[in-house]
Amino acid sequence: MTFKYAKFDDTVTISYNASHVTEPGARLCGFKEGDKISVKDLLYGMMVYSGNDAAVALAEHISGSETDFAAEMNQEMVAIGASGTHFVNASGLHDDQHYTTAYDLYLIFHELLKYDDFKELLQCTKYTAEWTDAQGKKQSLDITSTDPYLTGSRQAPKPLTVIGGKSGTTIKAGSCLIMYSQDKKNRDYISVILKADSSYSMYTQMNHMLEYVKRGK
Missing domain, CATH: 3.30.160 (Double Stranded RNA Binding Domain)
Known part of the structure; x- marks a missing residue:
């Protein structure tokens, strides 16, 4: 969804919801409400660092809410034939109604490989995500694969x-x-x-x- 509908240089303002992912064991980039960060840095935070807060922020940027994002993802799954997949969140954290199959993951990944930016992201070993907090102060996170x-x-x-x-x-x-x-x-x-x-x-x-x-x- 990010590669299809968002621009890497778009600026995202972190919401309360994205800054309060509370599931036990969830890996987080540590964003605070009011932080401003680019789509690209969120994407690297999600894919390379596995930040669940980054996933929620991207979902809200693309669809307005995580719930609407999940609904739109389910429509995308129908379009590519991933009939064994159902989304209820953006992060993949456990929910009994959030599921997929090995074949559907193949279909999703195959679609993503159409984007050169995705292939570049896959090969990333180190990246520094940068953003501005609500007080205008520069923040950063060094990400290592x-x-x-x-x-x-x-x-x-x-x-x-x-x-x-x-x-x-x-x-x-x-x-x-x-x-x-x-x-x-x-x-x-x-x-x-x-x-x-x-x-x-x-x-x-x-x-x-x-x-x-x-x-x-």
Whole structure:
């Protein structure tokens, strides 16, 4: 939705709702009500830092409210054939009525790969988000990717190259990961792991999946 409907240089004012994400364990960028920040910095805060407050702020900017954003996302899912997905929030934090499937995640990711800005974001290892608080003071957050494929602590099976991906973890969903990779002929692959019992297991399973890709080619 952000890549489709928003401009990176748009300025967003953080609302009370976005600055008060209270779910236990929710990762936050730490924005305060009245902060002013660009869509681009919010997007990097959401995708690279996994800031749930950034996700809410983007949803409100695009649709006016998180509820309306979820409704519009559900319409987008119908349009791309993601029939096993239903949104009730922007962050992906647990709700019994918020769900998806591995295939639907593939469909969503495939749509996002149409945007060059998304591909660039996936490869980001370091970024500094900057904004102005309600008193006009400059604030910043240094963001470092925890993706082991990008940091070099884990290697994909050769000749595959991991371009980037997105992980997420909740108690109910476990450790989840969607990954974009290419082979030496620049053919694209999207791989999905859901409900792993730990981050280590998730990345180990991803490497096993990439091994199957390698054998198939």
